Amino acid sequence: MKIHEYQAKKLFKDYGINVPKSVLCTNRAEIENCINVIGVPCVIKAQVHSGARGKSGGVKLAKTFPEALETANRILGMTLVSSQAGEKIVNKILIEQAVNIEKELYLSLVFDRANECISYILSSEGGMEIEEIAKVSPEKIISGKIEFNKEFNPVVGVKKLGLSDEITEKITAIIKKLYKLFVDKDLTLVEINPLVVTKEGEVVALDGKINVDDNALFRQSEISEMRDKTEENPLEVKAQEFNLNYIKLDGTIACMVNGAGLAMATMDIIKQAGKSAANFLDVGGGAGSEKIAKAFEILLSDKDVKAVFINIFGGILRCDFLAEGIEQALKQNKVDIPVIVRLEGTNKELGAEILNRSGLKFKVVNGLSEAIEELKGL
Ligand code: ADP
Ligand code: MG
Numbered sequence: 001m002k003i004h005e006y007q008a009k010k011l012f013k014d015y016g017i018n019v020p021k022s023v024l025c026t027n028r029a030e031i032e033n034c035i036n037v038i039g040v041p042c043v044i045k046a047q048v049h050s051g052a053r054g055k056s057g058g059v060k061l062a063k064t065f066p067e068a069l070e071t072a073n074r075i076l077g078m079t080l081v082s083s084q085a086g087e088k089i090v091n092k093i094l095i096e097q098a099v100n101i102e103k104e105l106y107l108s109l110v111f112d113r114a115n116e117c118i119s120y121i122l123s124s125e126g127g128m129e130i131e132e133i134a135k136v137s138p139e140k141i142i143s144g145k146i147e148f149n150k151e152f153n154p155v156v157g158v159k160k161l162g163l164s165d166e167i168t169e170k171i172t173a174i175i176k177k178l179y180k181l182f183v184d185k186d187l188t189l190v191e192i193n194p195l196v197v198t199k200e201g202e203v204v205a206l207d208g209k210i211n212v213d214d215n216a217l218f219r220q221s222e223i224s225e226m227r228d229k230t231e232e233n234p235l236e237v238k239a240q241e242f243n244l245n246y247i248k249l250d251g252t253i254a255c256m257v258n259g260a261g262l263a264m265a266t267m268d269i270i271k272q273a274g275k276s277a278a279n280f281l282d283v284g285g286g287a288g289s290e291k292i293a294k295a296f297e298i299l300l301s302d303k304d305v306k307a308v309f310i311n312i313f314g315g316i317l318r319c320d321f322l323a324e325g326i327e328q329a330l331k332q333n334k335v336d337i338p339v340i341v342r343l344e345g346t347n348k349e350l351g352a353e354i355l356n357r358s359g360l361k362f363k364v365v366n367g368l369s370e371a372i373e374e375l376k377g378l
Contacts, residue, residue, distance in 0.1 A: 001211070001212045002209075002211055003212065003227075004047045004049065004092070005047060005208050005209070006022065006024050006094045007210070007226045008190070008209060009022070009205065011185065012181075012192075012205050015177045015178070016177055017178070018203060018205065019204060019205050019208075020098075021097045022095060022097065023038060023094070023095050024093075024094055024095075026076075026092045028076060031072045035065060038095050038096065038097050040065055040067075041061060042061075042062055042068055042095055042096060042098055043095075043096045044059070044060050044094075045059045045096060046059065046078070046092075048082075048088040050084045051084050051193075052083055052084050052129065053080065055083075056082040056083075057078075057080070058090065072093060075090055075093050076091075076092075077090060078090050099196060099204055099206060100200065101206075103124075103163075103196065104126030104127040104195075104196050105122065105123065106124075106128070106192075106195065107121070107171070107178075107191070107193070107195045108130070108190060108191035109121075109179060109187075109189070110188075112145065115145050117145045117146055117148060118179065118182055119144060120143065120154055120157065120175050120179075121141060122143070122161065123141050124162075126193055126196070127193065128193075130193070142160045142161070152179075153172070154175045154176070170202075185212065186212060186223075187211065187213070188211045188212065189209065190208075190209070190210050190211075191207075191208075191209040193207050194207060235279075242291055242295070244281065244282075244283060244291065244295050244298070245260065245280070246282075247280040248279050249276070249277050249278055249279050250276070250304070251270070251277045251278045252306040252307070253275045253277055253305075253306070253308070253375065253378070254279055254300075254308045255278075255279065255281060255308070255309045255310075256292075256310045257281060257283070258282065258283050258284060258285060258312050258315075259282060262282075262313055263280055267280065269311075269368060269371065270309065273372045274376060278299075278305045279299065279302065283295050284317070285315065285316035285317055288325070289321050291325065292326060293329035296325065296326055296333075300329075300335060307338040307340065307375075308335075308340070310326070310340070310341045311342045311368075312343050312351075313345050314343060314345030314346035314347060314351065315346065318346045318351075319343045319344075319345060319347045319348045320347040320351045320354060322343070322351055323354035324354060326358070327355075327358050330358055335360060338378060339363065340362075340363045340365060341362050342371050343364070
């Protein structure tokens with residue numbers, strides 16, 4: 001789960017990391033008041049789950065009160081188009097004190113699977129996307145492993161930035177605080193880009209991005225309450241309500257599969273046929289017909305979907321249950337796109353019979369090779 005910048009900054013503050021003074025504003029009527037609280041110069045920042053807001057006009061410095069008023073009114077309610085997250089409507093803005101920037105740095109802590117630990121990444125090139133820095137000047141990336149439950153001191157890494165002892169010490173302390181936050185809150189990523197050194201010699205987090213491990217949300221009530229469903233894909237939110245493992249993708253072939261491994265293999269098959277998947281969907285082993293019906297409905301309500309590929313291995317989920325679920329979903333939804341079905345395993349014949357009597361033009365295929373041929377022909 002992702003949270004907003006203003007929420008990340010609240011956590012930073014709780015852990016003793018400097019952030020500029022700011023207020024959140026969700027309503028035009030409050031804008032004037034909020035600017036008065038912060039004063040000018042201030043920075044108006046769109047609160048959407050996306051990076052690179054600055055490049056898309058979602059972060060603006062305002063030097064005077066009228067400028068701040070005009071900018072805040074423009075950003076609140078605007079549709080932000082960013083390379084990272086597509087179109088997002090801005091429902092909240094952060095009005096923040098402008099900081100006198102001396103230097104912009106990059107700092108993040110990531111869940112480092114390859115090294116089985118949390119690692120920090122630091123760079124003197126703040127403000128830029130880290131992927132870009134890695135490409136154009138990889139020598140400017142400093143990283144270090146933090147071994148779980150062991151004393152650690154990232155000062156050796158921080159020194160490589162070549163800053164004064166005082167600033168080096170402050171950054172080192174921030175990394176230690178971030179590590180505590182990371183572990184306490186079950187994060188998978190915390191990124192401060194930029195972490196700035198101010199003209200006054202302070203080190204301040206100007207941006208904040210936090211991803212939390214979804215599987216830990218049950219024990220993270222404070223973070224769970226920060227969830228903003230309006231920022232999430234509506235089909236994914238709906239799928240979660242029915243306990244379906246669904247992720248929207250940008251292709252056109254919807255797939256309905258049981259088991260995560262088979263779901264991934266199915267996406268490979270779709271690619272092999274020269275097409276791309278519109279989603280990942282694992283309906284799970286024990287899905288009943290009602291759950292299948294919901295899953296099918298979700299697939300069909302995605303306007304990008306041009307065909308459906310159902311690939312089921314009937315083990316715990318019997319093929320006839322699956323077919324009944326689809327039949328149920330078809331009672332409420334008109335389907336006029338091709339549906340390819342591959343059923344294997346328990347009650348496969350019965351499943352095929354139910355599908356055939358539904359009156360719809362299913363293409364029931366025999367095996368995966370035949371499925372590929374059908375997909376190619378779409
Ligand atoms: P994003 O990464 O989404 O573009 P940031 O919060 O990093 O948004 O802001 C973009 C840039 O705007 C920063 O790199 C920094 O130069 C400037 N900026 C952001 N907040 C402030 C602030 N409070 N004071 C001064 N400059 C700021
Ligand atoms: Mg940023």
